[in-house]
Amino acid sequence: MRITVLAGGVGGARFVRGLRHLVAITDLDAEIVVVGNTGDDAWVSGVRVTPDLDSLLYALAGVNDEGRGWGREGDSERVSDELRAYGVGWPWFTLGDLDLGTCLARTALLRDGLPLSAVVERLAARWPLGVTLLPATDQEVETWVHVVEDGRDRELHFEEWWVRTRAALPATAFVQRGVERAVPAPGVVEAIAEADVVLLAPSNPVVSIGTILGIPGIRQALAATAAPVVGLSPIIRGTALRGMANACLTTIGVAVDAAAVARHYGARAHGGLLDGWLVDEADADGVPGLETGGIRARAVPLRMTDDAATAAMARAALELVR
Structure with missing residues (x-):
C-alpha cells in the first residue's frame, strides 16, 4: 500500500x-x-x-x-546571539546552533x-x-503577506508575520511569490x-x-x-x-x-x-x-x-x- x-x-x-x-x-x-x-x-x-x-x-x-x-532538542543559540549582536538577520527569528548546522x-x-x-x-x-x-x-516559492501597519500597506514574509507579529496585523492577502513558474519536485x-x-x-x-x-x-x-x-x-x-489558520482562513473569506x-x-x-x-x-x-x-x-x-x-x-x- x-x-x-x-x-x-x-x-x-x-x-x-x-x-x-x-x-x-x-x-x-x-x-x-x-x-x-x-x-x-x-x-x-x-x-x-x-x-x-x-x-x-x-x-x-x-x-x-x-x-x-x-x-x-537540547540546542543552544550562541550563533544567533552573535548574529543579533552584529545586527545581522532577523532578530526575532532564532535558529539554534544545531538547526543552523542543517541550514x-x-x-x-x-x-x-x-x-x-x-x-x-x-x-x-x-x-x-x-x-x-x-x-x-x-523552485523558490515563498509566501508573503499583505498587511496594513501604521496606516501603510506593507508586504511581510510569512515568517515575519507569524513569528514577529504573531498574526496581530490583519492580513489582506497571501501571495506565493514565484509559484506560477514552479513545477512539482x-x-x-x-x-x-x-x-x-x-x-x-x-x-x-x-x-x-x-x-x-x-x-x-x-x-x-x-x-x-x-x-x-x-x-x-x-x-x-x-x-x-x-x-495561524484562524487568521489565514478569515483573510480568504472561509x-x-x-x-x-x-x-x-x-x-x-x-x-x-x-x-x-x-x-x-x-x-x-x-x-x-x-x-x-x-x-x-x-x-x-x-x-x-x-x-x-x-x-x-x-x-x-x-x-x-x-
Whole structure:
C-alpha cells in the first residue's frame, strides 16, 4: 500500500509520525511518501531555511524539540546571539546552533548546484525516517503577506508575520511569490498518481496545504489520481490548535469551521479535491451536510496528544475510504 501525505510543519509532522506509528504497530504493509510545504522557506543571514521540511525531518528523526514544537532538542543559540549582536538577520527569528548546522549544510549543497529535492534526500539519509520526504517543488516559492501597519500597506514574509507579529496585523492577502513558474519536485506527481490513498494532513489550509496545491500540476494530479483523497480537519470547535489558520482562513473569506474548510477544498464529485473528510467529535453536527455535498465524512477524536492518538486518527482516515 502506498500512502501519500501532503503536509505542513509542526501539525503535519505530528500527523506523519502518528501514521508511521500506525504502520509499525499493525501488519499494514505500507510505503509512506510525504510532500512537504516549501512556502515558509526563506533566506536568513545568508542561509536557506526550510521550516516545514525541517520540522518534518526532525520529528521523524526523533530529534525535535517537543516543548517548543520546532528546532532541535537540547540546542543552544550562541550563533544567533552573535548574529543579533552584529545586527545581522532577523532578530526575532532564532535558529539554534544545531538547526543552523542543517541550514548551512543545505545552503552549501544548494550552492554546489543540487536541487532542493536532492538536498532533502541527502539530509534525510542521516536518520532512518521510515518515510520518503519530498519538497513540493525545487523552485523558490515563498509566501508573503499583505498587511496594513501604521496606516501603510506593507508586504511581510510569512515568517515575519507569524513569528514577529504573531498574526496581530490583519492580513489582506497571501501571495506565493514565484509559484506560477514552479513545477512539482521530482517524484511528487508520481507519488500522487501511484498512491493507494492520498491524505491531506491537518495543516494550515491556506499557507501550507494551499501553497502545495498552488504549484502548477499538483492540484491537477490530485484531481486525476485514482486514489481516494482524504483530509483531516485542522479546526476543532472553531479553533485552530496550531499555527495561524484562524487568521489565514478569515483573510480568504472561509469560516473558521471544520465543515467550511472541507467545502473550501471541495468534493471531487463536484470538481473539488476531497473524497473524505474527518472532523473532531465536537464538530459532528457538520457531518450530514458534508455527506449531502458529496464528501464522505466521519467524526472522530482529532487531538494529536501522542503517537497512539494520532495513529488512531490515521487509521480512521484510511478506514473511511476502504
